[in-house]
Structures are given as C-alpha cells and as structure tokens.
Amino acid sequence: MKSLLKHREIITIGGVVLLVAIVGAFHSSFLDPANLVRVLNSTVILALLGAGSAIVIITRNIDVSVGSTLALSGIVGAMLMRDGAPIWVAVLAVLGLGAVLGAINGIGVTYGHVPSIVMTLGTLAAYRGISFLITGGHSIESLPAAYRRVGRIEILGVPILIWIAVAVIAALALLMARTKFGRSFYATGDNAEGAYLVGISTNTIVILAYTISGLLAGAAALVFLAQVGSIGNQAGQGIEMRAIAAAVIGGVSLTGGVGTVVGAVFGAIFISTATSSLSFLGIPGSWSDTVIGAILLAALFADSRVRALVSKRRLAARYSALADETAEGHPKLESEVRS
Numbered sequence: 001m002k003s004l005l006k007h008r009e010i011i012t013i014g015g016v017v018l019l020v021a022i023v024g025a026f027h028s029s030f031l032d033p034a035n036l037v038r039v040l041n042s043t044v045i046l047a048l049l050g051a052g053s054a055i056v057i058i059t060r061n062i063d064v065s066v067g068s069t070l071a072l073s074g075i076v077g078a079m080l081m082r083d084g085a086p087i088w089v090a091v092l093a094v095l096g097l098g099a100v101l102g103a104i105n106g107i108g109v110t111y112g113h114v115p116s117i118v119m120t121l122g123t124l125a126a127y128r129g130i131s132f133l134i135t136g137g138h139s140i141e142s143l144p145a146a147y148r149r150v151g152r153i154e155i156l157g158v159p160i161l162i163w164i165a166v167a168v169i170a171a172l173a174l175l176m177a178r179t180k181f182g183r184s185f186y187a188t189g190d191n192a193e194g195a196y197l198v199g200i201s202t203n204t205i206v207i208l209a210y211t212i213s214g215l216l217a218g219a220a221a222l223v224f225l226a227q228v229g230s231i232g233n234q235a236g237q238g239i240e241m242r243a244i245a246a247a248v249i250g251g252v253s254l255t256g257g258v259g260t261v262v263g264a265v266f267g268a269i270f271i272s273t274a275t276s277s278l279s280f281l282g283i284p285g286s287w288s289d290t291v292i293g294a295i296l297l298a299a300l301f302a303d304s305r306v307r308a309l310v311s312k313r314r315l316a317a318r319y320s321a322l323a324d325e326t327a328e329g330h331p332k333l334e335s336e337v338r339s
Contacts (some may be wrong), residue, residue: 016266018256019277046239047264048165049070049220050243053066054219057244058258062254067236073097074225078225078230140231141229147225148229153179188200190257246264270295278291
C-alpha cells in the first residue's frame with residue numbers, strides 16, 4: 001500500500017491496459033497495431049499539454065489557458081511559415097512565444113498575487129481574443145509542404161512525432177525525479193513556506209512551472225500544425241480541461257506536491273483510448289465528454305480517499321510515537337496524548 005500511494009500512476013497504467021483488453025475482447029480490430037499507433041498519434045498533443053499541466057498542478061496551481069496558448073503560438077508560427085520565413089525560425093518563434101505566454105501567467109500568479117484559476121481564465125480569454133484579431137476568424141493554411149510532411153514521417157512504423165514526444169517527456173520526467181531542481185517543484189507545492197525557508201525561490205519555481213507549461217503548449221501547436229496542416233483561432237478550444245483531467249487521472253494531486261509527468265501522459269493515453277473506443281462499442285461520439293467527466297470524478301474521489309488514508313496513517317503514527325514516549329516516563333507527552 002505504501003508503494004502504491006507513492007506511485008499512483010501504476011493504477012492509470014493498469015487502467016489503460018485493462019481498457020484496451022476489454023475493448024479488444026469485443027472488437028479484435030481495436031488491437032490491430034495500426035489502430036493502436038493511430039490512438040497514440042492522436043494522444044501526442046494531449047500528452048504534451050497534460051505534462052505541462054501536471055508540473056503546474058504539482059506547485060499547487062492550475063493552468064486553464066493551455067488551449068489558447070496552443071492556438072495563439074500556432075497561429076503566429078503558421079503565419080510566419082506561410083509568409084516565407086524559414087521553418088526553423090517559425091519553430092523557435094512558436095516555442096518562444098508559448099514560453100512567454102506561460103511566463104505571463106506565472107508572473108501574474110506570483111508577483112501579481114492573482115489566484116491561478118482567475119489569472120489563467122483571464123489569459124484563456126485574452127489569448128483566444130488575440131488569436132481572433134490576428135486571423136480575422138479565418139484559418140491559416142498554405143503551410144510549406146516540407147513541414148506538413150513531418151507529420152507523415154515514420155520510424156519503425158511509428159510516426160516520428162510520437163518518438164519526439166517520448167524523448168521530450170522522458171527528459172522532463174528525469175528532470176523532475178532525479179534533480180534537485182525538479183524536486184523544488186514538489187517542495188513548493190507541498191509546503192511553499194517551508195520550501196522558502198530552506199532557500200528555494202518559490203516564486204521563481206512557480207513562474208518556471210508556467211513557462212514550461214507554455215513551452216509544451218507551443219510544442220503541441222507544432223504537432224497540431226504538422227498533423228492538420230492548418231490552424232484557426234478555435235484550435236485547442238476545450239482541450240485545457242482534458243489536459244487537467246489527464247494529469248489528475250494520472251495521479252497528480254490537485255493539492256500539490258504529488259504526481260509525475262509520466263502519470264499525466266498515461267492519463268492522456270487513457271482518455272484517448274476511452275474516446276477512441278466509443279466508436280468500436282457503438283457509442284455516439286457526443287458521449288465522449290460525459291465519459292471523460294465521469295472518469296475525472298472517479299479519479300478525484302480516489303485522490304481524496306488516498307489523501308485521507310495517508311493523513312490518517314500519519315496521525316496514527318504520530319500518536320503511537322507519543323504513546324511510546326509516554327510509556328517511557330514523559331508526563332508532558334502523556335498529557336498531550338490524553339488531549
């Protein structure tokens with residue numbers, strides 16, 4: 001149980017395997033390697049956004065603007081490529097703009113003292129509005145053929161976009177789990193005041209969390225452009241809630257300090273698998289949001305129960321230690337135990 005509480009993403013991974021097995025039992029074509037690759041390819045954007053959302057949530061904040069960040073940064077990149085800018089310039093512009101838009105959220109939350117949900121709701125509307133002003137409500141098309149071909153390149157039968165996403169997520173997971181810098185995000189989310197007292201610049205960490213989230217939203221925009229070949233101001237609308245759901249389903253606690261980007265990625269895979277399986281099971285696609293909402297509520301309930309269990313065990317361990325010390329002859333501790 002202790003190991004399970006520390007690695008709750010194991011439950012999500014098991015859920016993905018179980019879901020695939022159940023749907024495959026009814027429709028063997030769902031288990032076809034080509035179909036599974038299609039599911040993974042459709043998950044890349046949500047996985048990147050979910051990983052960014054996970055880092056923000058770990059710091060005990062929230063980001064509901066990633067969909068608008070994807071749209072605005074992607075539109076700017078598409079316009080640059082359409083107007084003849086080198087592809088590498090457009091790619092850097094998209095990533096840089098995404099990071100800047102994320103940093104704006106972080107600065108507003110930390111130095112502006114605006115609650116994260118309010119700040120990112122504001123930028124959700126603002127970034128979407130700017131996207132509409134830039135495009136005039138029209139899609140940006142006519143992207144270079146060389147860039148659009150990237151979405152069709154395969155290595156060992158798997159789209160290169162999946163390989164790139166795996167590399168990015170793996171590097172991010174190692175950063176969060178194996179470095180002092182990565183552990184600063186967990187410390188900030190678990191106890192911001194305590195983290196500050198031990199020398200962690202919590203404001204900087206929160207800003208960096210939002211910056212990374214924006215950067216990954218920019219990366220998701222690049223994937224969107226390669227897969228779709230065009231982009232409009234409605235791109236990514238509503239995906240921010242799925243990104244948050246992916247993080248929570250993957251074991252990231254909304255109270256901060258708990259979770260992994262790997263868990264968030266498997267949460268994204270679970271959501272994509274669930275929505276993809278609806279057509280195989282003969283369920284209308286309009287039920288997808290209902291299904292995801294039900295899964296999210298179940299994950300939130302499970303998270304609440306796990307946190308309550310952990311808190312209860314910690315309290316029991318504390319009183320047990322006090323009782324042991326009292327038995328050794330500490331009258332002050334005895335009175336504390338009785339109280």
